[in-house]
Amino acid sequence: MKGFIFDLDGVITDTAKYHYEAWRNLGEKLGITVDEKFNEQLKGISRMDSLDRILALGNKENEYSLYEKKQLAAEKNAYYLNLLQGLGPDDLLSGVKEFLMAAQERNIPCAIASASKNAPLILEKLDVNDYFEAIVDPASLAKGKPHPEIFIRAAQLIGIEATEAIGFEDAQAGVDGIKACGMFAVGIEVDEPLIGVDISVNSFCDLDIDKLLEIQRNRHTA
Numbered sequence: 001m002k003g004f005i006f007d008l009d010g011v012i013t014d015t016a017k018y019h020y021e022a023w024r025n026l027g028e029k030l031g032i033t034v035d036e037k038f039n040e041q042l043k044g045i046s047r048m049d050s051l052d053r054i055l056a057l058g059n060k061e062n063e064y065s066l067y068e069k070k071q072l073a074a075e076k077n078a079y080y081l082n083l084l085q086g087l088g089p090d091d092l093l094s095g096v097k098e099f100l101m102a103a104q105e106r107n108i109p110c111a112i113a114s115a116s117k118n119a120p121l122i123l124e125k126l127d128v129n130d131y132f133e134a135i136v137d138p139a140s141l142a143k144g145k146p147h148p149e150i151f152i153r154a155a156q157l158i159g160i161e162a163t164e165a166i167g168f169e170d171a172q173a174g175v176d177g178i179k180a181c182g183m184f185a186v187g188i189e190v191d192e193p194l195i196g197v198d199i200s201v202n203s204f205c206d207l208d209i210d211k212l213l214e215i216q217r218n219r220h221t222a
């Protein structure tokens with residue numbers, strides 16, 4: 001048994017840049033500079049946890065009530081959704097569609113393990129819903145990445161063990177979660193190097209699905 005488990009933002013499509021833009025915009029209103037380096041720490045992290053990290057960056061963690069923080073998070077999300085308006089099938093990252101088709105041809109189940117509550121909407125816009133047997137509902141989880149819970153749940157949903165799956169991630173928190181449950185990790189590295197990945201590529205174009213499966217199989221039996 002085998003299965004593929006994908007993060008969404010920065011792996012399937014380049015929405016990571018829109019999250020960054022939306023947080024930077026909110027940060028500006030709050031007088032907090034969210035730069036590209038700090039943004040790396042927000043990748044893979046839930047909306048509310050990201051906001052908490054930004055407020056802590058500006059030493060403003062005690063300035064807002066929970067109600068106000070929910071409003072700020074909603075404001076960020078509204079800005080983000082606006083940036084997503086034009087998103088469509090052409091926004092799949094290169095090689096993703098071909099990889100999903102190759103997985104489908106080989107009857108290898110695929111699942112989404114993303115902290116994003118917008119994942120179903122984004123997959124629909126990209127028109128790739130049919131390729132995924134399962135999307136983990138992040139609201140059903142006790143812990144976010146780097147905890148491995150989301151990857152373990154994704155494996156369960158497609159009926160395999162975590163150790164049988166190959167996980168794809170662009171964020172360090174995600175890679176840490178994948179490795180914490182003994183899963184094989186493929187890093188999609190665009191900006192910062194990812195520590196602890198089994199294989200790293202710039203895009204799905206650099207991946208041969210059969211070779212990847214063979215490498216994972218050899219690693220597993222070694």
Ligand code: G6P
Nearest residue numbers: 019043044045047115116117118
């Ligand atoms: C992913 C992204 C994060 C984002 C989180 C929540 O993990 O990498 O940048 O904050 O999802 O996304 P949401 O769409 O629910 O705000």
Ligand code: MG
Nearest residue numbers: 007009010170
């Ligand atoms: Mg990501």
